[in-house]
Amino acid sequence: MDILDRIQALVDAHKVVLFMKGTAQFPQCGFSSRAVQVLQAAGVEFHAVNVLDDLEVYENLPRFADFPTFPQTYIKGELIGGSDIVLEMYESGELQEMVQEAA
Amino acid sequence: MEMADIRARVEAAFAHAQVEVQGEGCNAEIRIISEAFDGQGRLARQRAVLGLFSAEIASGELHALTVKARTPAEGAVA
Numbered sequence: 001m002d003i004l005d006r007i008q009a010l011v012d013a014h015k016v017v018l019f020m021k022g023t024a025q026f027p028q029c030g031f032s033s034r035a036v037q038v039l040q041a042a043g044v045e046f047h048a049v050n051v052l053d054d055l056e057v058y059e060n061l062p063r064f065a066d067f068p069t070f071p072q073t074y075i076k077g078e079l080i081g082g083s084d085i086v087l088e089m090y091e092s093g094e095l096q097e098m099v100q101e102a103a
Numbered sequence: 104m105e106m107a108d109i110r111a112r113v114e115a116a117f118a119h120a121q122v123e124v125q126g127e128g129c130n131a132e133i134r135i136i137s138e139a140f141d142g143q144g145r146l147a148r149q150r151a152v153l154g155l156f157s158a159e160i161a162s163g164e165l166h167a168l169t170v171k172a173r174t175p176a177e178g179a180v181a
Contacts, residue, residue, distance in 0.1 A: 029167075030167070031167060031169075062161075066150070067146075067149070067150065067153070068153050068154075068156075068157055068160040068161070069153065069160060069167075069168060079146065080146070081145055081146050081149055082149065084149070084169055084170060084171065085145045085146065085149065088145065089145075
């Protein structure tokens with residue numbers, strides 16, 4: 001399967017997907033850690049993909065997303081952004097709203 | 104990458120913007136207030152600023168970039 005198709009399949013398979021460095025239990029980067037904390041604080045269930053464990057995703061996700069950095073959060077297949085954006089949206093309540101509406 | 108160079112590049116791309124850069128080595132926090140962001144969503148703003156550094160991000164020279172982008176109307180960056 002083409003890597004871009006594989007990434008597409010991943011973001012389509014779960015309502016909320018977080019591409020991060022490390023695992024939700026053991027994040028390997030401060031920004032990834034922050035994204036996990038925000039999603040957990042918001043009570044959002046998410047599927048985490050450890051890009052350090054998946055070189056193909058690590059090398060191709062920036063191309064897929066037209067967004068250069070990690071972590072990357074997707075809701076219903078749509079890129080929301082990195083940890084900055086997710087934190088801002090949590091603080092404003094937009095994150096919780098968006099997740100609810102994405103039922 | 105030097106913080107002064109990061110700042111210079113952002114200032115060159117965003118005329119009349121208020122730019123602050125903090126950080127060291129491969130981690131930087133960029134705070135920018137510019138009217139250019141008016142009408143732009145969060146993701147568009149991030150792409151606009153991060154896009155200035157795609158070469159350095161791809162090479163790993165810059166690894167962590169925090170971008171806080173506001174319009175003057177939105178007030179000072181927190």
